[in-house]
Amino acid sequence: MPDDLAEVYRTTYRALVRFLYRKVWDADRAEDLAQEAFTRALERRPENPRGWLFVVAANMARDEARRAARERRHLTLLSGEQPAAAPPSDETLHAELQRSRVRAALEQLTPRDREVLLLWDSGLSYDEIAEQTGLARGAVSTTLARARRRLVEAYEAGSERSHVARG
Amino acid sequence: MSHVDEGTLHAYLDGELPGAEMSRFTAHLAECVDCRARLEEERALVQRARDLLALVAPPSSRARKRAHPWRRLRLPLAWAATVALAFAIGRYEESARPGREVKSDRVEPPIVAPPVVATRPAAPHPGPRASIPSSGTAAQREVAATPTAVMAQEAVAPPPPPPPAPAVDLDSVRHFLAQAPVLLPGAPVRRVTRAPDGIVVEQQLESGEIIRLYERQALAVQPPAAAKAAPQPSARRTAALDNAAAGAPPGGERLARYVGSLRVEITGPLPADSLSKLLDLVK
Numbered sequence: 193m194p195d196d197l198a199e200v201y202r203t204t205y206r207a208l209v210r211f212l213y214r215k216v217w218d219a220d221r222a223e224d225l226a227q228e229a230f231t232r233a234l235e236r237r238p239e240n241p242r243g244w245l246f247v248v249a250a251n252m253a254r255d256e257a258r259r260a261a262r263e264r265r266h267l268t269l270l271s272g273e274q275p276a277a278a279p280p281s282d283e284t285l286h287a288e289l290q291r292s293r294v295r296a297a298l299e300q301l302t303p304r305d306r307e308v309l310l311l312w313d314s315g316l317s318y319d320e321i322a323e324q325t326g327l328a329r330g331a332v333s334t335t336l337a338r339a340r341r342r343l344v345e346a347y348e349a350g351s352e353r354s355h356v357a358r359g
Numbered sequence: 360m361s362h363v364d365e366g367t368l369h370a371y372l373d374g375e376l377p378g379a380e381m382s383r384f385t386a387h388l389a390e391c392v393d394c395r396a397r398l399e400e401e402r403a404l405v406q407r408a409r410d411l412l413a414l415v416a417p418p419s420s421r422a423r424k425r426a427h428p429w430r431r432l433r434l435p436l437a438w439a440a441t442v443a444l445a446f447a448i449g450r451y452e453e454s455a456r457p458g459r460e461v462k463s464d465r466v467e468p469p470i471v472a473p474p475v476v477a478t479r480p481a482a483p484h485p486g487p488r489a490s491i492p493s494s495g496t497a498a499q500r501e502v503a504a505t506p507t508a509v510m511a512q513e514a515v516a517p518p519p520p521p522p523p524a525p526a527v528d529l530d531s532v533r534h535f536l537a538q539a540p541v542l543l544p545g546a547p548v549r550r551v552t553r554a555p556d557g558i559v560v561e562q563q564l565e566s567g568e569i570i571r572l573y574e575r576q577a578l579a580v581q582p583p584a585a586a587k588a589a590p591q592p593s594a595r596r597t598a599a600l601d602n603a604a605a606g607a608p609p610g611g612e613r614l615a616r617y618v619g620s621l622r623v624e625i626t627g628p629l630p631a632d633s634l635s636k637l638l639d640l641v642k
């Protein structure tokens with residue numbers, strides 16, 4: 193791998209996986225897609241590899257959604273036959289519940305709000321986000337502010353609902 | 360002076376407030392108790408959002424492998440069951456039990472220079488793919504020229520037995536690849552053959568399934584200069600995936616990854632996610 197890309201790989205790979213994971217919700221898949229994005233970067237040598245990688249990754253995640261239905265069958269089969277494990281602890285269940293609420297909250301954001309929030313959380317700067325999303329730099333901060341507020345509100349509304357539901 | 364807007368507060372908290380606005384911002388905050396209070400609220404919001412996002416980070420690979428030992432190469436029932444749904448390229452053969460390498464009882468022809476160089480768009484595929492009709496659509500050829508070519512090939516179902524190819528040994532392969540081939544650890548090598556611009560290593564898993572690793576020098580294929588343009592919303596990728604979704608057999612997946620300077624593709628009679636896990640193990 194050329195030095196510049198190797199450096200980008202070192203600094204960006206985990207962030208790219210995280211970014212993808214929050215779109216495809218499968219850790220293995222996220223890693224595969226991140227690898228594929230780097231593979232393409234190696235062949236294309238984009239000028240701004242970091243920003244480029246996130247754009248390509250976002251596209252791949254979108255395409256990935258179309259595959260999801262096809263693959264779900266296998267994943268179900270695989271997970272359905274995992275060796276029986278000890279029943280999950282309350283702690284595990286609680287963490288799992290929280291995760292699914294955050295996921296639900298994220299998915300309530302508008303695509304643009306979510307994209308900007310995830311890109312920021314992946315370590316991209318306002319300038320990079322502006323470049324990748326086509327937003328004006330000034331709009332990045334207001335979008336982020338709104339996205340954060342809505343994420344927190346949606347998460348808390350989800351928690352409220354489930355508390356009510358449980359009585 | 361008017362109050363500081365929400366975006367400015369977030370930009371400040373993110374360390375992204377341009378220098379020109381910074382002095383105005385701090386001057387206003389010094390004299391406005393309301394905006395100071397708002398700044399603290401927004402600070403808490405930023406932190407809260409960050410904490411929530413941290414809850415949905417993917418587990419590290421190592422943690423996942425610990426948590427799911429069944430993902431490892433030892434093939435448990437889960438895989439066997441899935442594999443039973445798929446067609447198998449190779450069946451368990453007594454003559455090729457794990458632990459015995461076949462290469463030792465073969466006569467190895469010496470490797471000569473690659474017969475085909477730099478005919479990228481028509482790059483032949485080894486193994487089962489070699490029998491894809493050459494009259495494939497233009498679209499298929501188009502994706503075949505991209506790094507994601509493999510995805511498009513999935514739609515071609517089920518691979519017939521591979522055509523005979525000259526077997527070679529791992530040592531001579533080193534010359535050809537300019538480095539040792541990558542292998543799945545722990546799985547016996549059943550056969551190594553030459554492909555026009557690379558090699559194909561067949562390895563046998565514990566379950567008896569045969570998987571193929573197609574390896575070639577990554578730099579042997581350089582993209583045309585035009586491909587360096589800005590990222591495109593990967594129309595080709597989409598086409599490839601659409602093809603892939605059109606009913607590929609579970610065993611028809613073909614996944615690629617760079618390992619060092621080698622491009623390694625893997626095929627076999629396992630579902631795609633299992634193949635990709637295998638590819639993870641390639642060293």
Ligand SMILES: [Zn+2]
Pocket residue numbers: 361362363387391392393394395
């Ligand atoms: Zn004020």
